[in-house]
Amino acid sequence: MRIYKEFFFEAAHFLPSAPSGHPNARVHGHSFRARITVDGQPDEDTGIVLHFDELEAAVADARDALDHRMLNEIEGLSAPTLERIAMWLWDRLHNRLPGLVEIVVARDSCHEGCVYHGPPMRMAAE
Secondary structure (H helix, E strand, O other): OEEEEEEEEEEEEOOOOOOOOOHHHOOEEEEEEEEEEEEOOOOOOOOOOOOHHHHHHHHHHHHHHHOOEEHHHOOOOOOOOHHHHHHHHHHHHOOOOOOEEEEEEEEHHHOEEEEEOOOOOOOOOO
């Protein structure tokens, strides 16, 4: 079973890799939507995978770190693409959320987004 929590944040950024004169090379802002998904089995007694208050507490500090900020100034986001924002969120949340399986970061007004399932699994040395 999978549960999720969505949150929204407003932020400014620019893309250092954009060609000179391209609009993305200039500072601009977006409304972002993030969805954090956790996989697990409902507890037999409570019937829940993870209490939504716990999920909210885990994402609250990530939301605060992103909301109304200049993303390029956040450590690890000097080139804040949707892909890098998703990986940044994963790095920030995976230790707090056992069962984290997916992070979606979207700019709904642009009809675009990124779905991230975490880093590739590495096989242990034999």
